[in-house]
Amino acid sequence: MEFAFDLLLCSCIFLLCFFGFLFFPRKTNRRLPPGPVGLPFLGSLLELGNKVNESLYSLSKIYGPLMTIRLGMKTVIVVSSAKVAEEVLHKHDRDFSGRSVGEAAKTLDHYKHSMAWLPAGPRWRELRRFCNTEVFSSKRLDALRGLREKKVEELLQHVQAASADGCAVDIGRCALVTALNIVSNTFFSKDVANLEHGVAAQELKDLVGGIMETAGRPNLADFFPPLRLVDPQGVRRAMTGFFQRMHELFDAMIEERLQAYAAASSVRTDDFLDVLLQLGGKPGSEYTMDVLKSLFMDMFVAGSDTTSSTIEWAMAELLHHPGKMAALRSELKKFIGDGRPVEEADIPQLAYLDAVVKETLRLHPPLPLLLPHESEDTVELCGYTIPGGTQTIVNAWAIGRDPQAWEDPVSFSPERFVGSEINYKGRDFKFIPFGAGRRICVGLPLAKRVVPFVVASLVHRFSWKLPDGMTPEQLDMDDMFGLILKKRVPLKVVPALNF
Ligand code: HEM
Known part of the structure; x- marks a missing residue:
């Protein structure tokens, strides 16, 4: 009893x-927005699955475009419509311009110096100002146009050699080497990767890919802070290895330049490493070696895989839709004709090409959840109260497929952008592949030039055939979630020289 x-x-x-x-x-x-209750202790962690962007999209269909989700000990708000994105990235831009820094970005204190992870305070503003005026201004980018044309020509020569041998080309890999070299030449006037000699290129590809993949993987230590000490999935360990190797690379570039100064006893001022080293040499300068290395890391990591993945998806969509490929080819033939290569200066006149790239970014934004924002203080948002320090995810992937914003949203139809006013500046919140507001991608002016230029050059110079008798319908268009939304199966296609 x-x-x-x-x-x-x-x-x-x-x-x-x-x-x-x-x-x-x-x-x-x-007063938080609605959301799933989730399991005790775990919250909705198990609901995230392998494709976090898709799982969040499904949940938003139940709980609405502004949703709260509990992930372990963390409370996150998720934005899934253009209207709410406008509230967060425009009306409350300043309030949500903080960054929620995961364990991966804390490796080797990267987040303390990195533009991508610093809070939107004076040091972040100074780095953005430097990049906007010294690296990505029209004047600076125009000055380096010849260099980019050279790198794209090298890519075309590599593809031409493969076409002579009848070999398939791995588009993502080639585009990544080109993107890495464009970034490295912009800063160091030097290639870091080589299309022909696979080893260095492969190592860099692996490093950047490894960083992206590891940083994009949900990390238990982010959801249960006491686990930080144990690093249960080995994220910190893996990231430390990647970061150390990247730092060795940057150290070697900087050392080489310092030795060149010593030997010539004069300073060249025609690339950004020179400018940065001069700034760093001034007493009390904020441009310490740690800051420089974090800046280079940001540029290589944020600037290469995003660019190459977009190029790969654009080519995949064109091969999957031969009618769209024909339409682009015909535009290139009309404006450029056979017999001369595409030049970067041609790009603004190619409206269909522009539409192809926009449509690719709508369906396959490389950063499907942007980078994680954070509310700086308590904010009133759409009638709810969001406490300061709340991680804020904007699901750009879901917004790009919202049937209320887009007709027939999952079909690849570049025509929807032809004659449309929508641009990349993040003013129309149904199309925000580069983000919007003060945290909008700083490398946008470079990406806007490189992606269409490479796609146009590949389509103009070569005809492309899928390998082993594969039909366009059989091409695998599945993606793989990480920090970057990549093609699950790399695109390998056989080129034939057009002229
Ligand atoms: C197709 C190419 C690219 C896409 C789609 C893209 C997209 C994005 C997105 C979505 C963000 C986050 C915005 C936010 O959090 O609201 C971002 C941030 C950033 N991107 Fe890009 N990006 C591309 C290319 C580049 C390039 C070429 C560079 C530099 C070489 C670059 C450097 C950065 C940096 C440093 C940040 C962090 C900015 C900050 O937090 O203030 N990106 N990018």
Whole structure:
């Protein structure tokens, strides 16, 4: 009898605790947006699955375009419509311009110096100002046009050699080497990767790919901070290896330049490493070696895989839709004709090409959840109260496929952008592959030139055939979630020289 009473009492206490736990977060966070209750302790972690962008999209269909989701010990808000994105990235741009820094970005104190991870304070502003005026201004980019044309010509020569041998070309790999070399020449006047000699290129590709993949993987230590000490998935360990190797590379470039200064006893001022080293040499300068290395890391990591993945998806969509490929080819023939290569200066006149790239970015934004924003202080948003320090995810992938914003949203139809006013500047919130507001991608002016230029050059110079008798319908168009939304199966196609 006594035992039965104890059991009953224990059961009551257990049930009280259980339901108390379930309802506690709702009661205290009454003014947070709605969202799934999730499991005790884990929250909705198990619901994220392998394709986080798609899982969040599905949940938003139940809970709405502004949703709260509990992931372990962390509360996150998720934005899934153009209207709410406008509230967050425009109306409350300043309030949400913080960054939620995961464990991966803390490797070797990267986040303390990195433009991508610093809070939007004076040091971040200074780095953005430097990049906007010294690296990505029209004047600076125009000055380096010849260099980019040279790198694209090298890519075309590489593809031409493959076409002579009848070999398939791995588009993503080639585009990545080109993107890496464009970034490295912009800063160091030097290639870091080589299309012909696979080893260095492969190592860099692996490093950048490894960083992206590791940083994009949901990390338990981000959701359960006490686990930071144990690093249960080895994220910190893996990132430390990648970062150390990248730092060695940058150290070697900087050392080489310093030795060149010593030997010539004069300073060249025609690339950004020179400018940065001069700034760094000034007393009290904020451009310490750590800052320089974080800046280079940001540029290589944020600027290469995003660019090459977009090129790969654009080519894949064109091969999957031969009619669109024909339409682009015909535009290139009309404006450029056979016999001369595409030049970067041709790009602004090619409206269909522009539409192809935009449509590719709508369906396959390389950063499907942008980078994680964070509310700086408590904010009133759409009638809810978002506490300061809340991670804020904008699902750009879902917004690009919202049937209320786009007709027939999953079909690849560049025509929807022809004659449309929508641009990349993040003013139309249904199309934000580069983000919007003060945290919009700083490398946008470079990406806007490189992606269409490479796609146009590949399509103009070569005809492309899928390998092994594969039909366009059979081409695998599945993606793989990470920080970058990549093609699951790399695109390999056989080129034939047009002229
Ligand atoms: C197709 C190419 C690219 C796409 C789609 C892209 C997209 C993005 C997105 C979505 C963000 C985050 C915006 C946000 O959090 O709201 C971002 C940030 C950033 N991007 Fe890009 N990007 C591309 C190319 C580049 C290039 C070429 C560079 C530099 C060489 C670059 C450097 C950066 C940096 C440094 C940030 C962090 C900015 C900050 O937090 O202030 N990106 N990019």
